[in-house]
Amino acid sequence: MNISDIAKMAGVSPATVSRVLNGNARVKESTRQKVEEIIGNSNYSPNQIARNLSNGCNRNVAYFAPDVENPFFSKILHGITGMANTLNYNIFMIGTDEDPELEHRKLMDINRSEFCGVIITPVAEDDAATAAALKELSQSGLPIVLIDRDIQNGHYDGVFSDDENGAYEAVKLLICEGNRKIALISGPPASRPGRKRKEGYLKALHEYGIPVRDDYIINGGFKEDITYEAMKKLMALDDPPDSFFSSNNQSAKGVLRYLKENHIEIGRDVTLVTFDDIPELVYAGIDITVVDRPVMEMGSEAMRLLDRRLQGRRGPNPEKGIGDDVIQRSIVKTSLIVRGSERIQRRKAKGKK
């Protein structure tokens, strides 16, 4: 069942049916009704592939996420698909499993004809292959939108969070609560969030005149297991820290596991604040003070940016689109959810240390 079948049944030409389908052209009211009736009675639906070919465009967006199972990216995905739903895009999901090589390969597979845009959280900020692939896609006319992580020398639209300030506020809170021996479980240095959060940590220390100890700064790689190992090193120091700022949710899990296994108690022995909320812990009765951000919103905003960019491309549409001479960067604000893990409960604790 195709457009000519309908045309025949309605006694008109395919062109006329096409015009009816697309609503815009000028068709006599009586003809329109006849055609619409025929279509209504049939189970015809236009072949989207043929349309895409003819129009030279589509509404398919590829979304690259490094870790499909990380709740952070689930929320992003939720935001993206929600907005895609209202803006009428299709989201194709590509999990890169934190593997730069896989990411690069899948990026090379992206076919301009099949997709109209790419939303990506790159595995690594400094991966030359990925950077080159993105550049090529971009130059061929495919808009790119970054989420959370940046790309070196790439000037793409993107949605980020106010990482530095978020970290700064968190560490400031730790300081204000009297903590001095504050360790930083940092993220990968070659990633925007890793770098910025470290800067926030440093800024807070400087502001309060607390000397920075290099041995208190250790890379947790945004990973649970790496952080777990990092914790071992930290706690083996002659003068170990008693307060921790963890750079993301996975790191926090590593910290928690280490503390748990070594019977170190938050609020009694140490304090902890982390970037990114871990809602499950609340059910577990573990109240961790966290730097939260509107993650789902980051996803929907990315989709919105992409849409604006595409609107701009489809033709100069000053109201809706945006020109290629402007780069869109949205920064979402972080907020501190204070739950008490930043404070040592000296009075209530019976065994003090």
Added chain:
Amino acid sequence: MNISDIAKMAGVSPATVSRVLNGNARVKESTRQKVEEIIGNSNYSPNQIARNLSNGCNRNVAYFAPDVENPFFSKILHGITGMANTLNYNIFMIGTDEDPELEHRKLMDINRSEFCGVIITPVAEDDAATAAALKELSQSGLPIVLIDRDIQNGHYDGVFSDDENGAYEAVKLLICEGNRKIALISGPPASRPGRKRKEGYLKALHEYGIPVRDDYIINGGFKEDITYEAMKKLMALDDPPDSFFSSNNQSAKGVLRYLKENHIEIGRDVTLVTFDDIPELVYAGIDITVVDRPVMEMGSEAMRLLDRRLQGRRGPNPEKGIGDDVIQRSIVKTSLIVRGSERIQRRKAKGKK
């Protein structure tokens, strides 16, 4: 840059270029090399849309998930995308937000021309609209693969888990540990997992001659907040239960939150076993005995089933495909991860921690 450009540059016809691109046809070695060289030097890549149109097929699969943020579905998604990657399919993600109406609408949007198959965990098993939409898609030739939840009167391929036995083993364990007042936080009755898990619970009680108390069976709807409210009712009974079997991970969160807020301690006051693991709780030092299953595997298996079905469609290919006279149903086994929450620690009660 299209196939005719390449053809011109190589001094051959588009047909020949096409044959080279598709590898299969008989082309003289020297011609093949010439064409391949030209293509290699250009940045040409075939228009996938045009190919799809011409071939009348594509490799796009739509995946419908009711709750994008639920770790269970994240794992499924991970499994699907992983296998899609190796089998060369694109996964188009649709979140239905547990909304039957949205689900139905998006199903109606699925265009036979744009997709070659659907993988879905339907919101409700007994939703007439969704059932009708699936039937229509299926009859129009689109293969459907169900995951975890079933559809009434729909005979589709699917991947499920051994829900009844999983629940049975869990409740049996509770019984063996001496628990007698065992409550069931059930799932929606109109869902296969909800139903089967309840059957497992009943089977265990019957087997051990424990009378079934209707007031101990309450619907948590596979949701955290509903379960939380359900817990209030349960604990308000004259003779409240002291042992809980929760039907899924979200329910377990509801139970945990209630217990936490009311200072009821697992292992001291009550026992708890749940369907589906919640890895985060381990980091929190909460050790819950759970019915686990290879969730990621369920996703990849669904993708595999779909592929086999499509292979069968593309032509009778006895080795790889499967005929339409066979329905494929894969049941993954559950396994009990025993962590101690099923046992009241009478002796050690005060001694430890």
Added chain:
DNA sequence: AAGAGGAATGAAACCGATTTCATAAAATGA
């Protein structure tokens, strides 16, 4: 050397839409 058979290739139809352009029909104006 001629005919047969097979391999290599191109012309053209096709997939199912959209869109331009030309034309027929209707509406308008003088």
Added chain:
DNA sequence: TCATTTTATGAAATCGGTTTCATTCCTCTT
């Protein structure tokens, strides 16, 4: 009423591939 403009519609080109079918070109027999 006739010329002019406007509106409605269809024929045909197009998007970028694949595939059938016919043709040409070899190679091999006899």
